[in-house]
Amino acid sequence: xxxxxxxxxxxxxxxxxxxxxxxxxxxxxxxxxxxxxxxxxxxxxxxxxxxxxxxxxxxxxxxxxxxxxxxxxxxxxxxxxx
Amino acid sequence: xxxxxxxxxxxxxxxxxxxxxxxxxxxxxxxxxxxxxxxxxxxxxxxxxxxxxxxxxxxxxxxxxxxxxxxxxxxxxxxxxxxxxxxxxxxxxxxxxxxxxxxxxxxxxxxxxxxxxxxxxxxxxxxxxxxxxxxxxxxxxxxxxxxxxxxxxxxxxxxxxxxxxxxxxxxxxxxxxxxxxxxxxxxxxxxxxxxxxxxxxxxxxxxxxxxxxxxxxxxxxxxxxxxxxxxxxxxxxxxxxxxxxxxxxxxxxxxxxxxxxxxxxxxxxxxxxxxxxxxxxxxxxxxxxxxxxxxxxxxxxxxxxxxxxxxxxxxxxxxxxxxxxxxxxxxxxxxxxxxxxxxxxxxxxxxxxxxxxxxxxxxxxxxxxxxxxxxxxxxxxxxxxxxxxxxxxxxxxxxxxxxxxxxxxxxxxxxxxxxxxxxxxxxxxxxxxxxxxxxxxxxxxxxxxxxxxxxxxxxxxxxxxxxxxxxxxxxxxxxxxxxxxxxxxxxxxxxxxxxxxxxxxxxxxxxxxxxxxxxxxxxxxxxxxxxxxxxxxxxxxxxxxxxxxxxxxxxxxxxxxxxxxxxxxxxxxxxxxxxxxxxxxxxxxxxxxxxxxxxxxxxx
Numbered sequence: 216x217x218x219x220x221x222x223x224x225x226x227x228x229x230x231x232x233x234x235x236x237x238x239x240x241x242x243x244x245x246x247x248x249x250x251x252x253x254x255x256x257x258x259x260x261x262x263x264x265x266x267x268x269x270x271x272x273x274x275x276x277x278x279x280x281x282x283x284x285x286x287x288x289x290x291x292x293x294x295x296x297x
Numbered sequence: 298x299x300x301x302x303x304x305x306x307x308x309x310x311x312x313x314x315x316x317x318x319x320x321x322x323x324x325x326x327x328x329x330x331x332x333x334x335x336x337x338x339x340x341x342x343x344x345x346x347x348x349x350x351x352x353x354x355x356x357x358x359x360x361x362x363x364x365x366x367x368x369x370x371x372x373x374x375x376x377x378x379x380x381x382x383x384x385x386x387x388x389x390x391x392x393x394x395x396x397x398x399x400x401x402x403x404x405x406x407x408x409x410x411x412x413x414x415x416x417x418x419x420x421x422x423x424x425x426x427x428x429x430x431x432x433x434x435x436x437x438x439x440x441x442x443x444x445x446x447x448x449x450x451x452x453x454x455x456x457x458x459x460x461x462x463x464x465x466x467x468x469x470x471x472x473x474x475x476x477x478x479x480x481x482x483x484x485x486x487x488x489x490x491x492x493x494x495x496x497x498x499x500x501x502x503x504x505x506x507x508x509x510x511x512x513x514x515x516x517x518x519x520x521x522x523x524x525x526x527x528x529x530x531x532x533x534x535x536x537x538x539x540x541x542x543x544x545x546x547x548x549x550x551x552x553x554x555x556x557x558x559x560x561x562x563x564x565x566x567x568x569x570x571x572x573x574x575x576x577x578x579x580x581x582x583x584x585x586x587x588x589x590x591x592x593x594x595x596x597x598x599x600x601x602x603x604x605x606x607x608x609x610x611x612x613x614x615x616x617x618x619x620x621x622x623x624x625x626x627x628x629x630x631x632x633x634x635x636x637x638x639x640x641x642x643x644x645x646x647x648x649x650x651x652x653x654x655x656x657x658x659x660x661x662x663x664x665x666x667x668x669x670x671x672x673x674x675x676x677x678x679x680x681x682x683x684x685x686x687x688x689x690x691x692x693x694x695x696x697x698x699x700x701x702x703x704x705x706x707x708x709x710x711x712x713x714x715x716x717x718x719x720x721x722x723x724x725x726x727x728x729x730x731x732x733x734x735x736x737x738x739x740x741x742x743x744x745x746x747x748x749x750x751x752x753x754x755x756x757x758x759x760x761x762x763x764x765x766x767x768x769x770x771x772x773x774x775x776x777x778x779x780x781x782x783x784x785x786x787x788x789x790x791x792x793x794x795x796x797x798x799x800x801x802x803x804x805x806x807x808x809x810x811x812x813x814x815x816x817x818x819x820x821x822x823x824x825x826x827x828x829x830x831x832x833x834x835x836x837x838x839x840x841x842x843x844x845x846x847x848x849x850x851x852x853x854x855x856x857x858x859x860x861x862x863x864x865x866x867x868x869x870x871x872x873x874x875x876x877x878x879x880x881x882x883x884x885x886x887x888x889x890x891x892x893x894x895x896x897x898x899x900x901x
Contacts, residue, residue, distance in 0.1 A: 242808075243885070249809040278896060279816050283886060290885040 240294050247287045254280045323471030324515075331464025331511050337437075338457030339380045341450045358398040361622065365615070368405020376413050376461075376510060378406040379544040382563060386549050386556040387654040391664035397626050399559045403545070404566065404615045407538070411608040413510050414534075417465060417517050418600035427466035433459030446739075465514055472522035486529065492575060495529045499536015509541035513607070517600050527599045531578065534607050539571045552653035554635040561629055570614025581610055645675060645719040650730045658742050661734035665746070668727055669753055669871055670803070675719040676756045677796060680763045680860075682710045684770060684789050691793050692800045701789045709771050712764040720760060727753050745875050752870040759863035763792075766856040769849045780841040784832070784850055788857050791825045795861055799868045815869060816888040822861040823893055826854060 257280065261273045315322040358364045372378045385402045388394045394402075433455045440452025486494055503512045513534060520530045542564040549560035574581060585605045586596070594601045618625070648671050649664040681688045690700045731746055738746060766788070773785040798814050805811060824830065833851060836842045842850065 239885075246808050246812070246886070249807070250812075253809055253813075276813070276817075278899075279813055279820075282888070282892060282896070283812055283816070286886055 240291065243287055243291050243294070247284060247291070250280055250284050250287065254284065320471050320474040323467050323474065325471075327464045327467030327469075327471055327518075328506065328511060328515060329464070330460050330467060331514060332506060332508060334457045334460025334462075334464055335377060335379075335508055335510065336457075337453050337460055338375065339377055341453030341455075341457055342375050342377075342380060358394050358402065361397065361401045361619070364398045364401025365405035365408070368402040368407070369409040370405075371402075372406040372409025373412040376410075376416075377508075378410040378510075378541065379508065381406040381409070382545040382559075383653070384657065386545065386552050386559055387657050387660050389555040389559050390552040390649070390651045391654045391660045392555070392649045392667050393660065393663045396555060396558055396562070396629065397622055399555070400562045400566075400622055400625065403559065403563045404618065407566070407570070407611050408608075408615060410509065410541075411604070411611050414513050414517065414604035414607045415601075417514050418521075418604045421462075421465045421469075421514075421517075425466075427463055430459040430462035430466065433462070464511075465518065468515060468518040469521070472518050472524050491529055492532045492535075492578060495532035496536040496539070496571070496575065499533035499538075500540040501536075502533070503537045503540025504543045507544055507547075509537040512537040512540070517603060520603060521600045527602070528582075530599070530603055531574075531582070531606055534603060535571045535574045535610070538574075538607075538611070539567050542567050549653070553649075553651045554633060556651070556653055558629040558633050561633060562625055565625065566614060566618055569618060570610060573613055573617065574610040581606065581613075584609055643718045645723060647671075647723055647726045647730075650726055655730075655734055656737060658734070658738045661730075661737070662742055662745065662749075665727060665731060665734065665749055666871070666875060668723065668730075669749055669756075672720065672723050672727065672753060672756055673803075673867065673871065675723070676760055677800075679710070679712060679715045679719065679760055680792065681796060682706070682715070683712045683760075683763045683767050684792060685709050685774075686789065686793055691796050697790050697794050697797070700793050701786055709767060712760065712767055716760055716764070720757060724753060724757055748870045749875060752867045752875075755863040755867040755870075759860045759867070762856045762860045762863065766853050766860070769853050773846075773849070778842060778846065780836055781846045781850065784836070784842075785853075787825075788853065791821070791857060792860065794821070795864060799864055799872075802868050802872050811873060812886050815865070815873070818861070818865050818868075819888055820893050820896055822858065822865060823897055825861070826858050 254277065257273055257277050261270065261277070264270050264273060311325060314325070357367045368381060372381050375381065382403055385394070385399050385406075389396065389399045437452045437455030437457075437459055440448045440455060443449060443452065499512060499516075502515070503509050506512060516525070516530050516533045516537070519525045520527065525533070542560070545560040545563045549556040552560075585602050588594075588605050588609070589596065589598070589602050592605070594605070647668055649667040651664075654660040654664050678688060681691055685704050685706065686700060687703055690703055693700075728750065731750055735743055735746055770785055770789065773781045774789070776782045776785075795818060798818050802811050802814050833847065833854065836850070837844075837847050
């Protein structure tokens with residue numbers, strides 16, 4: 216048995232093979248929760264804003280946040296499946 | 298001159314000694330084998346320095362007690378305070394740890410090295426150590442012939458230990474046989490005279506052998522054979538402690554000022570410790586005797602009592618010096634000053650790249666990342682001043698329109714001149730250093746290094762593009778034609794906003810802010826493309842600008858687009874892909890070209 220195979224077997228028996236995936240999931244979840252919080256803040260600001268320029272900027276930001284939340288969720292689903 | 302004489306003289310003396318006494322030959326061979334073992338052991342641990350050793354060092358030095366603990370543990374495991382000191386100097390040189398943390402590690406290493414005396418005195422002399430050496434050497438060599446760098450490392454560690462054991466065995470045998478012919482203990486010198494004399498001998502022996510560990514083993518084996526007196530052995534141990542600082546001093550020669558300061562701290566610490574030991578020698582001897590009783594060590598077991606002495610006087614040194622660490626740092630910073638990285642005619646040079654870090658891949662990478670950030674800081678200054686913008690205003694919360702209105706100076710700077718003084722040398726040093734560092738790196742590191750080199754190129758390209766842009770910015774920013782003036786002010790605004798966003802990306806720890814800003818910067822790059830967004834066509838159609846102005850604007854629009862892309866690519870590599878918390882998430886959250894186009898289409 217090669218060294219790599221041996222290490223792989225040890226990792227599998229210790230159930231730490233998906234360490235990278237677990238840490239990715241954890242980071243993604245943390246990022247998603249921050250983005251969701253940001254979306255709530257931007258929506259609140261939009262309600263109280265009267266300047267057209269500012270409203271336009273906030274809408275642009277909202278669009279970006281929504282896009283990234285969507286991307287993050289999709290990626291998280293993929294990771295859960297793998 | 299002295300070097301030319303020293304080597305042949307040493308060889309002649311050794312040759313004469315070997316001819317006169319086969320026992321002296323055994324002892325010398327023992328020292329040589331032991332030193333070779335130390336080299337092999339260091340080589341073995343260096344094989345791991347690219348991974349866990351560097352990471353542990355980085356993560357376990359944030360507090361003083363952790364730094365000291367790291368020094369103790371790592372030196373106890375590796376049995377080489379020299380390797381730990383050299384590694385610490387390289388980390389300092391690369392700017393990865395601070396001077397006070399480095400001092401903490403060196404203090405700890407001094408304590409850790411005392412375990413060597415315990416091991417040799419406790420086990421090395423009491424068991425047939427050579428019988429363990431042979432299998433270690435055989436297994437070690439087999440591992441060394443393997444392809445895997447980890448196995449090679451293990452092989453070097455095993456052969457290192459094997460040679461250490463074998464060296465101790467030969468020293469022990471040599472001194473035992475020596476006893477029958479010559480009694481060296483007849484040359485023992487009593488009192489303070491002997492103390493000073495043998496301390497100097499200890500310093501000299503360690504400077505020559507470059508290893509306090511080897512000196513200490515030699516002292517212990519000679520002591521166990523009764524060839525030196527106990528008091529003289531204590532003095533030799535004090536000398537070995539002072540002499541060992543030479544390794545750190547030599548290691549610091551190729552390091553930057555921080556490394557030199559650490560070597561000076563090491564010297565001061567060991568000198569102070571040695572002085573304390575000499576002044577209070579009789580009190581410490583009394584303490585050793587009391588400890589020996591407490592530890593059930595026989596009163597005539599001088600080798601173990603030497604180990605106790607070594608531990609006690611190093612512990613006293615650490616305890617005495619801990620309260621003065623901050624003062625020591627202030628003193629060293631005041632006395633050992635760096636050559637100014639920006640000299641009087643404004644030339645800037647590298648801050649973090651030095652030969653002492655080349656052997657350690659992670660440290661080299663850390664130094665290169667820091668140096669690239671240094672290069673970007675200079676680029677930021679050149680781009681901002683090249684556009685006649687104030688850096689302090691760009692990074693403030695002031696409205697960008699206001700930032701653009703405030704001038705940095707009466708005249709625009711000469712970008713070419715600044716490039717030659719603040720970028721060119723650093724850039725070429727980074728590229729040269731990367732090529733040298735690459736030799737010791739693994740595939741993943743080499744890939745990151747390639748990205749880093751590209752980031753450096755993007756920085757340089759951004760400056761060159763700014764230089765091309767500057768001419769027309771100067772010409773049209775205050776032009777009577779308000780349309781062209783407006784466009785060039787818009788270009789300045791776009792770059793000021795870009796520099797501000799990159800500054801936020803570089804300084805924040807919030808992943809969501811970084812992700813959103815990078816996407817925003819990418820979208821704005823497309824949005825500000827005058828050719829694509831139709832602004833240029835409209836200006837020409839309505840005859841708001843002349844044909845010449847249109848050509849200039851068209852060319853400059855390309856420069857603007859390139860600068861934005863250069864800096865955005867650089868920021869993504871430098872602050873996200875290589876060093877940020879987001880490095881493994883960036884690919885997932887990266888905004889694609891089609892997504893940018895979708896967003897821009899919706900706006901239209």
